[in-house]
Amino acid sequence: MARVVRFHEHGGPEVLRIETVDAPPPGEGEVRIRVKALGLNRAEALLRAGTYIETPSLPSGLGLEAAGIVDRVGEGVEGFAPGDAVSIVPPISMIRWPAYGDQVSFPANLLVRHPPSLSFEAAAALWMSYLTAYGALIGIAQVAKGDFVAITAASSSVGLAAIQIANLVGATPIAITRTSAKKEALLQAGASHVVVSAEEDLEGRLKQITGAEGVRVVLDAIGGPIFEPLTAAMSRGGLLLEYGGLSAEPTPFPLFTALSKSLMLRGYLVHEITGNPVRLEAAKAFILAGLEKGLLRPVIARTFPFEEIVEAHRFLESNQQLGKIVVTV
Known part of the structure; x- marks a missing residue:
């Protein structure tokens, strides 16, 4: 039994x-x-x-x-x-x-x-956290040294995994959290910067952090109104990966921003990795190597x-x- x-x-x-x-x-x-x-x-x-x-x-x-x-x-x-x-x-x-x-x-x-x-x-x-973050940041976005990566719902297990993976490859993780309650913990967890979306100008702070370069990759679990300031702070040719839908509000499509910057907005599910044996083996090898080196935990x-x-x-x-x-x- x-x-x-x-x-x-x-x-x-x-x-x-x-x-x-x-x-x-x-x-x-x-x-x-x-x-x-x-x-x-x-x-x-x-x-x-x-x-x-x-x-x-x-x-x-x-x-x-x-x-x-x-x-x-x-x-x-x-x-x-x-x-x-x-x-x-x-x-x-x-x-x-x-x-x-x-x-x-x-x-x-x-x-x-x-x-x-x-x-x-x-x-x-x-596995859920790290496969989700790996598949988005490495498998699709090919995040590399020098990239700015904005991560919403950063205190979630996926968000924390994404921070660690971005650091592992030399990118700059920007954690986005709703209130300042978790700001210090996110900095201690490896975020290079923390933006408090309910207390700060999200677009302005992201532009201040990234300068003329802008955010190349956004990993978003929320959707809703946050789409507009996120995309406004992205670089030309930037990629927004949407893997959730935590917001109960409608998600506006940032038409003119997407056009003017040639942005790519893409839905993503971890099944893209777990359902593909070749991609899954590559993901497992990356994650296990990071664990062995103590860079992922x-x-x-x-x-x-x-x-x-x-x-x-x-x-x-x-x-x-x-x-x-x-x-x-």
Whole structure:
């Protein structure tokens, strides 16, 4: 038997339930894992609320990240054996492969042996954040030394990963945060500059920081009215990568700015990396090398025990965290 988290109706964190279900053996090409830690993502809150890109049949499981120990391997699996310590590359569908449980099965090609230096908590906080940031900044934008990179929602796990990756390649990360409450923490986390969007002139501050060069790459998770000052501060031929939609307000298209600067505005999903074996292997190699050198390190905001999954989701939606929320099992 396995303990899993499911919801029988859409709603707030209170709809999450811990239930005991049969633990089926792994299918062909799959591996079953005894979970030690889970990483929480906003996508899971959206699925629970009924506003995610997937529509589940109820009751539904959820979850995209886990780390633990291989318990059993399915038919046709090579390279993994019971006892191996592994973490999970987020699957394309968390409905098909939900991570919230003490025993979960995943396709073997999504398993990674994490370095011995990583705790299970750090391993569970790793792949979604760093694959998302890598795919945008390195895989698409090819950020390099000398580039100015503006990062919204900078205190999120993806934002912090993006700051670290920008620093690793010699770019200048500019963290954008709504209030000054997290400004000092973002500077300590490696941001070269911090702009407080609710307290400062965003366009003016970005232009002050970058001078005539402008911001070449924007990594944005928000959308909404922030598009106009962001694009106004971008360089000619600059690239804005949109990977979220946290703003509840309409997102204006900056037509004349885009025309006059030949800007590229592009939607981006981490599935572009995780669904492409060649790009995924390149991303994993980059991230693992950064971990070994100590230049990349997951930032954990707070940990909760499995039994407090509702409280963990409440904290997730509070926007108080700096980094990843982790649940231990």
